[in-house]
Amino acid sequence: MAPEVKYxxxxxxxxxxxxxxxxxxxxxxxxxxxxxxKVAEGDKADIDLAVAAAKRxxxxxxxxxxxxxxxxxxxxxxxxxxxxRDWQYLAELExxxxxxxxxxxxxxxxxxxxxxxxxxxxxxxxxxxxxxDGEVFSYTLRQPVGVSxxxxxxxxxxxxxxxxVCTALAAGCTVVVKPAEQTPLTALALVALMAxxxxxKGVVNVVNGFGPGAGTALTHHVDVAKIxxxxxxxxxxxxxxxxxxxxxxxxxxxxxxxxxxxxxxxxDLNIAVPIAANAVFAHQGQVCVAASRLFVQxxxxxxxxxxxxxxxxxxxxxxxxxxxxQNGPQIDGEIMSKVLGYIEKxxxxxAKLVCGGNRIGTTGYYVEPTVFADVTDEMTIAKxxxxxxxxxxxxxxxLEEVIDRANDTSYGLSAGIITTNVNNALQFAKHVExxxxxxxxxxxxxxxSPFGGFKDSGIGRENGMDALLAYTEVxxxxxxxxxxx
Numbered sequence: 001m002a003p004e005v006k007y008x009x010x011x012x013x014x015x016x017x018x019x020x021x022x023x024x025x026x027x028x029x030x031x032x033x034x035x036x037x038k039v040a041e042g043d044k045a046d047i048d049l050a051v052a053a054a055k056r057x058x059x060x061x062x063x064x065x066x067x068x069x070x071x072x073x074x075x076x077x078x079x080x081x082x083x084x085r086d087w088q089y090l091a092e093l094e095x096x097x098x099x100x101x102x103x104x105x106x107x108x109x110x111x112x113x114x115x116x117x118x119x120x121x122x123x124x125x126x127x128x129x130x131x132x133d134g135e136v137f138s139y140t141l142r143q144p145v146g147v148s149x150x151x152x153x154x155x156x157x158x159x160x161x162x163x164x165v166c167t168a169l170a171a172g173c174t175v176v177v178k179p180a181e182q183t184p185l186t187a188l189a190l191v192a193l194m195a196x197x198x199x200x201k202g203v204v205n206v207v208n209g210f211g212p213g214a215g216t217a218l219t220h221h222v223d224v225a226k227i228x229x230x231x232x233x234x235x236x237x238x239x240x241x242x243x244x245x246x247x248x249x250x251x252x253x254x255x256x257x258x259x260x261x262x263x264x265x266x267x268d269l270n271i272a273v274p275i276a277a278n279a280v281f282a283h284q285g286q287v288c289v290a291a292s293r294l295f296v297q298x299x300x301x302x303x304x305x306x307x308x309x310x311x312x313x314x315x316x317x318x319x320x321x322x323x324x325x326q327n328g329p330q331i332d333g334e335i336m337s338k339v340l341g342y343i344e345k346x347x348x349x350x351a352k353l354v355c356g357g358n359r360i361g362t363t364g365y366y367v368e369p370t371v372f373a374d375v376t377d378e379m380t381i382a383k384x385x386x387x388x389x390x391x392x393x394x395x396x397x398x399l400e401e402v403i404d405r406a407n408d409t410s411y412g413l414s415a416g417i418i419t420t421n422v423n424n425a426l427q428f429a430k431h432v433e434x435x436x437x438x439x440x441x442x443x444x445x446x447x448x449s450p451f452g453g454f455k456d457s458g459i460g461r462e463n464g465m466d467a468l469l470a471y472t473e474v475x476x477x478x479x480x481x482x483x484x485x
Contacts, residue, residue, distance in 0.1 A: 002029075002036075002096055003089055003092040003093045003096055004089075005036060005037045005093075005185060006188075006189060006192070007185070007188035007189060007192055008024075008037050008038065008039045008040060008185075008188070009039075009040045009188075010040050010042050010046055010050075010205075010206065010207050010208060011188065011191045011192075011195075011204075011205060011206040012046065012049050012050045012053055012205050012206075012207070013049075013050075013053035013201055013202045013205065014195055014200075014201040014202065017040075018040050019040045019041050019042050019043065019045075019046055019209075020042075020043075020045040020046055020049070021041070021043060021045070023040075023041040023043075024038040024039060024040055024041055025038070025039055025041045025181065025208075025210075026038055026039075027039050027097060027181075027182070027183070027184060027185060028182075028332065029096055029097070029099075030098070030099030030320075030328070030329040030330065030331055030332060030364060030365050031099060031319055031320060031321070031328070031329055031364045032363050032364050033333070033363065033364060033365070036096065036097060036185070037185070039184050039185075039208050040208055041208060041209050041210070041213070042207035042208055042209040042213070042214045043209055043213035043214055043217065044213065044214075044216075044217035046207050046209070046214065047176065047178075047207055047209075047214055047217035047218050047221060048217070048221070050176045050205035050206075050207050051147060051176055051218075051221050051223050051224060052223075053201075053202035053205055054147040054174040054175060054176050054202055054203070054205055055147055055174075055223050056202050057174045057200060057201060057202030057203045058144075058146055058147055058173070058174045062200070062202075063200040063201070064172075064174065064200045064202075064203050065172070067200075068123070069122045069123040069125065069172070070122065070123045072122045072123075072169060072170060072172065073119040073120060073121075073122035073123055073170065074119070075169075075197055075198050075199055076115055076116075076118060076119035076122065076166055076169060076170060076197075077115075077116060077119045078197040078198060079115060079166070079193060079194055079197040079199070080112050080115035080116045080119065081197075082193040082196055082197055083111060083112050083115060083162070083190070083193060084109070084112045086189075086193065087106075087109050087112070088106075089189075090158060090186060090189060090190075091105035091106045091108070091109070092105070092321075093185055093186050093189060094108075094157060094158050094183075094186050095320045095321060095328075096185075096320075096321070097157075097182075097183050097184075097185045097186065098154065098155075098157060098182075098183050098186075098331065099284070099320050099328045099329045099330065099331055099365070100283060100320060100328060101283075101320045101322075101325045101326060101327065101328045102320055102321055102322070102323055102325075103323055103325070103326075104282070104283060105320075108156070108158065108159055110159075111158055111159055111162045113447065114159075114162055114163055114166070114447040115162050115166050117446075117447040117448065118162075118163075118166040118167055118170050118447065118468070119166070119170065121170055121465065121468050122170040122171075124465070125142050125171065125468065125469070125472060126142065127139055127140035127141045127142050127474075128140050130476070132478065135480065135481045135482070135483055135484075136478050136479060136480055136481060137478070137479040137481055138476065138477070138478045138479075139476075139477055140474050140475060140476050140477070141474075141475040141477060142469065142472040142473070142474055142475075143172070143472060143473055143475055144171050144172030144173045144471060144472060144473075145171070145173060145225045145226045145250055145471050145472060145473050146173060146174075146224075146225030146226065147173070147174050147175070147176065147223055147224050147225055147226075148168045148173045148174070148175045148176075148224070148225065148226040148227070148228060148471060149175070149176050149178070149218040149219065149221070149224045149226070149227045149228070150164045150165060150168065150175050150176070150177045150178070150227075150228050150229075151177075151178045151215060151218065151219075151227065151228070151229040151230070151231065151239070152164070152177065152178065152179045152180055152183075152187060152230065153180055153230045153231045154180035154181075154182040154183040154331055155283065155286045155287065155288070155331070156283075157179065157180065157183045157186045157187060158186045158190065160230055161177070161179075161186070161187050161190050162190070163447070163462055163463070163467075164228050164230075164462070165177060165190075165194075165204060167462075167467050167468055167471060168226075168228070168471050169199070169203065169204070170468055170471075171468055171469075171471035171472050172471075172472075173225075173226070173471050174202065174203045174204070175203070175204050175205065176205045176206075176207060176218060176224070177191070177204065177205065177206045177207070178206075178207055178208075178209060178214050178215050178218055179206065179208055180231075181208070181209065181210050181211075182331050182332060183331075184208040187206055187208075188206060188208075191204055191205075191206045211235065216242070219238075219239050219242035219243065219249075220242050220245050220246055221246070222246040222247050224247075224249060225247075225249060225250060226249055226250040226251065226252070226470075226471065227239055227242075227243055227249050227250075227251050227252075228251070228252040229251070229252070229253050229254070230253075230254040230255075230288070230462075231255065232255065232256055232385075233255045233256045233385075233410075233411075233456050233457075236253040236255040236458070239251065239253065240253065240459070250470070251459060251460070252452075252458075252459065252460035252461075252462070252467070252470055253458045253459045253460065254288065254451070254452055254453070254457075254458045254460075254462055255288070255413070255453065255456060255457050255458045256288060256385045256387075256411060256413070256456070256457060257288055257289055257290070257292075257385065257411045257412075257413030257414055257453065257457050258292055258293055258382075258383065258384070258385055258409050258411045259289055259290060259291050259292065259293065259411070259413055259414040259415055259416075259434070260291065260293045260294075260295055260402075260405075260406035260415050260416075260432070261275075261276055261279055261291035261293070261294050261295070261415070261416040261417070261418070261442060262295045262297075262396075262399075262402050262406065262415075262416065262417040262418070262419075262428065263276065263294070263295065263296045263297065263300070263304060263417075263418045263419075264297050264399070264417065264418065264419035264420075264421065264424055265297040265298075265299035265300050266419055266420045266421055267300070267418040267419060267420070268420075269300065269303060269304060269307050271418070271440070272304070272418045273304065273307045273308055273311050274311065275416075275418060275440075275441065275442050276291065276294050276308065276391070276418075276442075277308065277311045277312060277315075277391070278442065278443060279291035279294075279416070279442040279443065280292055280294070280389070280390070280391045281312070281315060281326075281327060281369050281389045281391070282443065283327075284327050284328060284329070284330055284367070284388065284389050285339075285386065285387060285388040285389040285390060286330065286331065286335075286387055286388070288413060288414075289413055289414035289436065289442075289443075290387070291414070291416060291442055292381075292385070292386055292390065292391075292392060293382055293392060293394060293406070293409075294391055294392060294393045294394065295394050295395075295396050295402050295405065295406065296393055296394070296395060296396070297395075297396055297397070297402075298395050298396065298397050301393075301395045304393070305354060305371075305373045305393055308355075308371055308391065308393065309354050309355045309371050312355045312356060312369040312370070312371050312391065313355060313369075315327055315369045317360055317366055317368065317369070327369065327389060328366075329364045329365040329366045330365040330366070330367060330388060331365070332365060333365055335365070335387065335388070336359065336365040336366075336367060336388075338386075338387075338388070339367050339386060339387070339388030339389070339390065340359060340367065342380065342381055342384070342386045342388065342390060343357050343370055343381075343390060345379075345380045345381060346372050346375070346379065346380070346381040346390070346392070349379045349380060349381075350374070350376075350379070351372040351373070351374060351375045351376075351379055351381060351392070352372060352373045352374040353370070353371075353372055354371050354372065354373050355368075355369065355370060355371035356368035356369050356370035356371060356389075357370045367388060367389055368389070369389045369391075370388075370389060370390045370391065371391045371393065372390070372391065372392045372393065373393050374393075374395075375392040375393060375394045376394065377394070377405055377408065379392075382394065383409070385411070399424055399427060399428065403427075403428060403431050403432060406432055406433075407431075407432060407433045409455075410455055410456040411453070411455060411456055411457045412433045412434045412435060412453050412454030412455040412456070412457045413434065413435055413436065413452075413453035413454075413457035413458070414434055414435070414436040414437075414438070414442075414453070415428075415432045415434035415436070415437050415438075416437065416438040416439070416441070416442045417429075417437075417438075417439055417440075418439075418440055419439075419440070425439045425440075433454050433455065434453070434454060435450075435451070435452045435453040435454050435457065435458070435461070436451065436452075436453075445463070446463075447463050447464065448463065448464050449463055449464060450462070450463055450464050450466045450467070451463045
């Protein structure tokens with residue numbers, strides 16, 4: 001049975017309200033393209049109301065600003081308990097609106113631990129004392145930056161909501177959240193739990209809508225001090241421009257990638273093949289860190305391709321509500337068509353299609369797990385982010401060569417190497433241009449570990465104290481001291 005849809009309105013100043021325009025839009029089930037619900041469609045007028053509510057909640061005399069840092073952490077811990085209580089429902093709703101297979105949605109219960117980690121950091125923000133010249137006492141304060149606009153992607157709505165929103169709240173900020181138009185339902189369910197946990201009025205506001213309406217209004221609003229965005233490079237660049245339009249907003253951008261995974265001759269194929277497959281096929285390839293450039297050393301290349309094809313053919317693609325499904329549908333028809341278009345480009349440009357390559361069925365947005373061999377660096381599928389279940393396998397001879405080829409991209413989000421030689425691992429980790437490097441694994445990490453990219457893959461970091469401090473400003477206080485007598 002489909003999960004109940006409890007919330008479809010906007011959440012502004014702790015009230016469920018219709019959009020000022022009265023408009024709604026449909027949100028869909030990617031499994032069959034059916035309409036799940038009509039959701040309120042916010043635009044500039046609604047963003048203005050939400051930002052005003054967040055600004056009031058950020059005033060120095062507000063209930064929120066009067067809380068101790070440890071009290072903010074306690075509210076977040078209550079929120080984590082409520083998320084844990086309702087996780088079965090939240091996972092089913094995520095799968096229903098997003099197409100994520102239910103087994104993955106349930107596994108992302110790690111979101112509860114993320115909230116608890118962030119809650120524990122709320123009272124760990126601190127300044128420094130400065131050994132300044134002269135008869136002065138100099139020190140720094142770290143204070144919340146202010147009203148923060150948070151723009152969510154559609155691929156991991158719950159995970160990224162709790163990461164961004166809880167980090168902003170732990171720092172003492174107030175927020176206005178714009179969920180992706182494809183996946184608004186879990187953001188609305190989560191903000192209801194935040195209100196239940198005791199988050200004060202106006203601290204968290206959620207405005208559903210589209211980029212040109214609600215998104216543009218949020219990124220241009222003069223009372224928004226910071227924007228945190230996860231999504232495409234193209235939109236990230238527009239947000240960077242908008243951030244300097246009416247004021248100088250602080251920004252965190254977690255953008256795309258064309259991440260390399262290197263498999264050396266000494267790798268155990270029984271380990272390397274599943275790691276490489278999960279690195280690009282998980283969640284139908286709709287993962288920003290997806291290892292969509294798979295470099296395999298020439299000595300094992302042919303055996304690896306053979307094993308990769310066998311593995312890909314064994315992936316069960318089906319209804320995301322089926323607990324045995326390993327892959328579900330792409331998020332919508334537009335993304336499905338884009339993925340299929342890249343597959344056609346791969347074939348036309350001379351890559352060898354050795355597995356998959358087709359749409360599955362005529363209902364929903366399913367694409368076969370696809371493997372290309374004999375891919376070269378200049379091919380489109382080796383250069384552009386596909387965001388779909390397409391594994392491109394390239395051949396290399398030496399470590400020095402593959403490091404240069406791995407770096408020959410405008411992206412720099414994630415990278416990995418599979419080897420038993422520690423020198424190979426250390427040299428690769430040192431020289432690859434990437435914000436994240438993993439050795440003999442690919443996914444993984446945790447809320448303590450900084451997450452973000454080099455070059456066009458973003459600005460700033462999510463996770464850990466790096467992310468928390470990005471929601472603060474540093475204030476230097478200098479106090480004159482009486483001279484010695």
